[in-house]
Amino acid sequence: MAHVLRYCHREKIPTFVLGKGSNVLFDDRGFNGCVILNRVEFIEPGQENLFRAGAGVGFNTLGILTARLGFTGLEFASGIPGTVGGAVFMNAGAHGCETGDVVDSVEIVTAEGTSRTLTRDNGELAWSYRTSPFQQMEGLAAIVAATFKLDKSGDARKRQLTFMDSRRQTQPITAKTAGCVFRNPGGGQPSAGALLDQLGLKGLSIGGAQVSEKHANFLVNTGSATCEDIRVLIDEVKKRVKEKTEVELHEEIRYVPHGYSSQQ
Ligand SMILES: Cc1cc2nc3c(=O)[nH]c(=O)nc-3n(C[C@H](O)[C@H](O)[C@H](O)COP(=O)(O)OP(=O)(O)OC[C@H]3O[C@@H](n4cnc5c(N)ncnc54)[C@H](O)[C@@H]3O)c2cc1C
Incomplete structure (x- = not known):
C-alpha cells in the first residue's frame, strides 16, 4: 500500500482508501482518481489483552472473535459491516460503546508513504462521537493497523450475541x-x-x-x-x-x- 501511495503522490493522482464501503456514497460519475481497496488482513493476539489487527480485517469478525475468546470491549462491533480501518476512521460505535474507547495505538501511512504509530499513552488519539483524529489529519493516506486493549470477561460472548440480536430486530x-x-x-x-x-x-x-x-x-x-x-x-x-x-x-x-x- 505504501508503494502505491508513494506512486500516486509522485504522479499527483488523487487517492481514496476504501474499507468495505459501508458508510460512503460515491458520486454518480465515479471517482476521478485511484481507489485503494484496503485488504491488510491479519489478527495478532499480543500480551496484556492486546489485539493487533490489520485495517482490512472485518470489524464484525474482530468483535465476534474477541468475544468468543472471552474479551470484552468489542462486542458492539458484531454486526458493523465495515473494516477495522473504517471503524477507527469513523469512530464507529453502538450500544453506548465506541471504537476509540478500546484503541491503544494506530499505525498509519502518510501520503509520502512513510509509516507512523500514534498511541493513546502519548495523548495522540482524541475521540468524540463518530469523530476520530484521522478525519482531519494533515498528510494521512491510510490507517494500516490498530491495536485494541480489551479486558477479560466471562459474559462477553453472551453480550455480543444480545447486541447482534437487537441489531437484527431493529x-x-x-x-x-x-x-x-x-x-x-x-x-x-x-x-x-x-x-x-x-x-x-x-x-x-x-x-x-x-x-x-x-x-x-x-x-x-x-x-x-x-x-x-x-x-x-x-x-x-x-x-x-x-x-x-x-x-x-x-x-x-x-x-x-x-x-x-x-x-x-
Ligand atoms: C447495516 C449497517 C449497519 C451499520 N451499523 C453501524 C453502527 O452500529 N455503528 C456505526 O458507527 N456505524 C455503522 N455502520 C456504518 C459503517 O459500517 C461504519 O462506519 C464502518 O466503520 C465503516 O467501515 P468501512 O470499512 O466500510 O469504511 P468505508 O465506508 O469504506 O469508509 C468510511 C470512511 O473511512 C475511511 N477509511 C476506511 N478505511 C480506511 C483506512 N484504512 N485508512 C484511512 N481511511 C479509511 C474512508 O476513506 C471513508 O472516508 C453501519 C453500516 C451498515 C450498512
Whole structure:
C-alpha cells in the first residue's frame, strides 16, 4: 500500500482508501482518481489483552472473535459491516460503546508513504462521537493497523450475541444501505432515527431511494437508486426536520465527490 501511495503522490493522482464501503456514497460519475481497496488482513493476539489487527480485517469478525475468546470491549462491533480501518476512521460505535474507547495505538501511512504509530499513552488519539483524529489529519493516506486493549470477561460472548440480536430486530441489515445517514443531534434531542420516525418520514422516497420502514436513519436503495436520488432525499429529510423541529441534522455518511482530492 505504501508503494502505491508513494506512486500516486509522485504522479499527483488523487487517492481514496476504501474499507468495505459501508458508510460512503460515491458520486454518480465515479471517482476521478485511484481507489485503494484496503485488504491488510491479519489478527495478532499480543500480551496484556492486546489485539493487533490489520485495517482490512472485518470489524464484525474482530468483535465476534474477541468475544468468543472471552474479551470484552468489542462486542458492539458484531454486526458493523465495515473494516477495522473504517471503524477507527469513523469512530464507529453502538450500544453506548465506541471504537476509540478500546484503541491503544494506530499505525498509519502518510501520503509520502512513510509509516507512523500514534498511541493513546502519548495523548495522540482524541475521540468524540463518530469523530476520530484521522478525519482531519494533515498528510494521512491510510490507517494500516490498530491495536485494541480489551479486558477479560466471562459474559462477553453472551453480550455480543444480545447486541447482534437487537441489531437484527431493529435495523434493515439485509437491505442495500450505507448505515446510519445522520449523526444523532445530541443536546437532549431524540436520536436522528427517532426524529424522522416521529415526523412520519419512514417510507418517504425519491427515485430508488427510500427512508427505511424498519429504521428511519437508514436510506435504502430499493434497486435503482442513484447517488443523486440519495442526496436529494437527504436534503428533503433535513429540510423537513429543520422546519418542524428546528433541529439541524448532519450527515454521518461520507459523500465522495467525483473531484475529491485527498482524505476528507
Ligand atoms: C447495516 C449497517 C449497519 C451499520 N451499523 C453501524 C453502527 O452500529 N455503528 C456505526 O458507527 N456505524 C455503522 N455502520 C456504518 C459503517 O459500517 C461504519 O462506519 C464502518 O466503520 C465503516 O467501515 P468501512 O470499512 O466500510 O469504511 P468505508 O465506508 O469504506 O469508509 C468510511 C470512511 O473511512 C475511511 N477509511 C476506511 N478505511 C480506511 C483506512 N484504512 N485508512 C484511512 N481511511 C479509511 C474512508 O476513506 C471513508 O472516508 C453501519 C453500516 C451498515 C450498512
